[in-house]
Amino acid sequence: MNIFQTIKSSLTNLAANKVRSFLTMLGMIIGVGSVIAIMSVGAGAQSLIFNEISSFGTNLIGVMPGGSEEDAPPASMMGAVITTLTYDDAKAIGEIPHIEAVTPYSNGNANISFGDKIKNINFIGVTSQYVDVEDNKVSLGRFISPEEDESTARIVVLGSEVKDDLFGEDNPLNKRIKIDKTSFLVVGVMQKKGASLVASRDKEVFIPVKTAQKVMLGVDHVGLIRAKVDDEKNMSLVNSEIRKLLQQRHNIKDSKKIDFTVRSMDQALDMIGTVTDALNLFLGAIAAISLIVGGIGIMNIMLVSVTERTREIGLRKALGANKGNILTQFLTESIIITFIGGLIGIIGGSIFAAIISGVAQYLGYDWDLVITPFSVILSFIIAVLIGIIFGIYPANKAAKLNAIEALRHE
Amino acid sequence: MSTLINLKNIKKDYQTGEVVTSVLKGVSFEINNGEFVAIMGSSGSGKSTLMYILGFLDAPTSGEYYFEGQDTLKLDDDKLAEFRSEKVGFIFQSYNLRQRTSVLDNVMLPTTYLRNCNLKEAEDNAVKLLKRVGLGHRLNHRPNQLSGGEQQRVAIVRALVNNPRLVLADEPTGNLDSHSGEEIMEILQSLNKEGRTIIMVTHEEYTAECAKRIIHIKDGMVTEDRIVEKQRMARDGEFKK
Numbered sequence: 001m002n003i004f005q006t007i008k009s010s011l012t013n014l015a016a017n018k019v020r021s022f023l024t025m026l027g028m029i030i031g032v033g034s035v036i037a038i039m040s041v042g043a044g045a046q047s048l049i050f051n052e053i054s055s056f057g058t059n060l061i062g063v064m065p066g067g068s069e070e071d072a073p074p075a076s077m078m079g080a081v082i083t084t085l086t087y088d089d090a091k092a093i094g095e096i097p098h099i100e101a102v103t104p105y106s107n108g109n110a111n112i113s114f115g116d117k118i119k120n121i122n123f124i125g126v127t128s129q130y131v132d133v134e135d136n137k138v139s140l141g142r143f144i145s146p147e148e149d150e151s152t153a154r155i156v157v158l159g160s161e162v163k164d165d166l167f168g169e170d171n172p173l174n175k176r177i178k179i180d181k182t183s184f185l186v187v188g189v190m191q192k193k194g195a196s197l198v199a200s201r202d203k204e205v206f207i208p209v210k211t212a213q214k215v216m217l218g219v220d221h222v223g224l225i226r227a228k229v230d231d232e233k234n235m236s237l238v239n240s241e242i243r244k245l246l247q248q249r250h251n252i253k254d255s256k257k258i259d260f261t262v263r264s265m266d267q268a269l270d271m272i273g274t275v276t277d278a279l280n281l282f283l284g285a286i287a288a289i290s291l292i293v294g295g296i297g298i299m300n301i302m303l304v305s306v307t308e309r310t311r312e313i314g315l316r317k318a319l320g321a322n323k324g325n326i327l328t329q330f331l332t333e334s335i336i337i338t339f340i341g342g343l344i345g346i347i348g349g350s351i352f353a354a355i356i357s358g359v360a361q362y363l364g365y366d367w368d369l370v371i372t373p374f375s376v377i378l379s380f381i382i383a384v385l386i387g388i389i390f391g392i393y394p395a396n397k398a399a400k401l402n403a404i405e406a407l408r409h410e
Numbered sequence: 411m412s413t414l415i416n417l418k419n420i421k422k423d424y425q426t427g428e429v430v431t432s433v434l435k436g437v438s439f440e441i442n443n444g445e446f447v448a449i450m451g452s453s454g455s456g457k458s459t460l461m462y463i464l465g466f467l468d469a470p471t472s473g474e475y476y477f478e479g480q481d482t483l484k485l486d487d488d489k490l491a492e493f494r495s496e497k498v499g500f501i502f503q504s505y506n507l508r509q510r511t512s513v514l515d516n517v518m519l520p521t522t523y524l525r526n527c528n529l530k531e532a533e534d535n536a537v538k539l540l541k542r543v544g545l546g547h548r549l550n551h552r553p554n555q556l557s558g559g560e561q562q563r564v565a566i567v568r569a570l571v572n573n574p575r576l577v578l579a580d581e582p583t584g585n586l587d588s589h590s591g592e593e594i595m596e597i598l599q600s601l602n603k604e605g606r607t608i609i610m611v612t613h614e615e616y617t618a619e620c621a622k623r624i625i626h627i628k629d630g631m632v633t634e635d636r637i638v639e640k641q642r643m644a645r646d647g648e649f650k651k
Binding site: 002012016316 | 462465467468487488491492494495496500502506508510511515518519520521522523524527529568572
């Protein structure tokens with residue numbers, strides 16, 4: 001039997017019922033399209049999160065208050081206030097070899113005002129080394145100086161957006177603003193960082209950590225310590241050095257009672273990767289359900305087609321077709337439906353994913369358009385497999401028809 | 411002349427629920443290569459069933475059927491399909507053309523099921539045959555654009571395209587007016603003259619007399635098997651050699 005003639009004949013049959021063929025394909029188009037789109041959007045969102053985190057630098061180590069299980073987030077991330085980390089811990093960590101910079105964080109929320117303009121913002125108490133840790137720069141004026149680290153100086157460095165909101169085009173340097181009721185001198189403005197998933201640094205203001213602790217919050221602890229390591233290959237060494245140091249400083253003998261958590265950036269990336277991968281898989285599986293629904297639609301139409309074309313089947317048998325030929329004929333048709341539907345779905349899904357990423361990039365997010373060959377090949381293979389699985393029953397029914405009864409069929 | 415078909419005591423029963431209907435009750439005859447045989451009988455006589463058995467579409471309940479000396483009842487489904495493809499060409503009363511494809515594609519349909527087929531050669535041959543039956547200008551028409559007589563001529567070409575030993579025609583003129591019917595008979599006679607074996611099922615005496623031999627079937631039995639003494643030559647059509 002000639003396969004090209006079979007394919008040509010199948011295409012003729014499908015073209016003869018254009019609307020029906022298209023509607024049958026639609027199930028495949030939507031199914032494959034949504035699998036492609038969801039996998040791509042998922043990968044794009046993942047890239048956004050990764051890019052965001054990596055933009056802080058990948059050789060960062062964070063120390064959070066409160067112990068934690070391996071791979072689980074520390075208690076402090078769940079909202080509990082734990083007071084075990086201090087400014088002196090951060091200073092001591094800074095003494096460890098291979099650490100280039102370290103800063104504690106002491107954050108709070110407050111109303112900031114200049115003249116009649118009031119805004120609710122997050123203030124972040126850090127030390128002078130913050131700019132090295134997070135790879136951030138001032139665009140105007142200066143950052144907190146090392147001399148001010150130990151002081152409770154009332155100085156503030158504005159995020160670029162805060163500056164725009166309060167001062168517009170005016171020069172904010174040496175102006176006095178109020179954070180809650182305390183007056184601060186503006187000494188600098190940060191460079192614009194761009195849109196961010198978590199919290200935009202552009203919408204925050206920076207003050208010395210001691211000022212945040214003593215003046216604004218009235219506490220002795222810090223919420224987080226972040227350190228920058230000189231080279232990624234020293235990460236695990238520094239990681240264990242910090243553990244050792246803090247265990248000693250906090251006087252902890254029993255490792256089960258450790259009251260802090262040390263996490264490096266790659267660990268965080270791993271953890272987020274695991275979560276987002278699972279989420280992508282889950283969404284992909286939901287999209288795949290529509291593929292099965294599409295497959296059932298194909299089976300339904302092929303069964304109708306077999307009944308409609310009973311006479312043709314009888315004729316083909318009279319002209320020399322054996323069971324295998326008839327089976328192949330109908331199977332070819334259902335595979336062609338899923339094949340073409342799959343192709344259109346891949347193109348449609350990719351276009352959809354491209355639009356999403358285009359919009360995200362337009363809004364300033366660091367969103368990559370990711371369409372992996374894996375997802376394309378996978379959804380394509382699944383589509384064709386569905387053509388075979390759901391086509392085999394109608395095709396077999398056609399092949400088993402009695403030729404004479406089929407020829408007499410009205 | 412060599413024997414093409416040898417039927418021995420062919421019986422065919424159909425079972426509908428508990429009731430068994432005997433359609434053929436022991437049919438025996440031989441047909442030689444190059445014969446033109448008309449099988450006659452009223453409706454329900456079993457002549458169509460006999461034709462389907464002759465064309466390997468149906469298997470008898472009992473009896474023996476030798477084709478070119480080969481015992482066909484021992485062949486499996488695939489082998490029988492191969493026989494239908496290579497050795498037999500069917501012509502139906504209702505043409506059975508596919509309306510959605512062109513005349514040429516209809517004629518080429520049997521080549522789909524040949525084991526080895528040179529498509530180019532087959533198509534050249536098909537075009538040649540279509541020209542011969544006066545349809546050279548209709549290659550790309552749809553069957554429903556043709557008259558009944560023209561459609562049956564397409565069906566004849568389709569039956570011939572694989573160059574079979576035997577042509578089986580089931581009431582080939584049954585749906586046609588007398589003029590078109592004569593055209594068809596003229597083509598069949600001409601094919602027979604070239605040495606092709608033709609078996610035609612009909613219930614019209616007038617049509618049957620175009621054959622060289624008439625076998626009468628009644629109630630599943632052969633009641634008469636005679637040579638036509640003076641074959642009626644159909645001469646009405648535009649068919650030219």
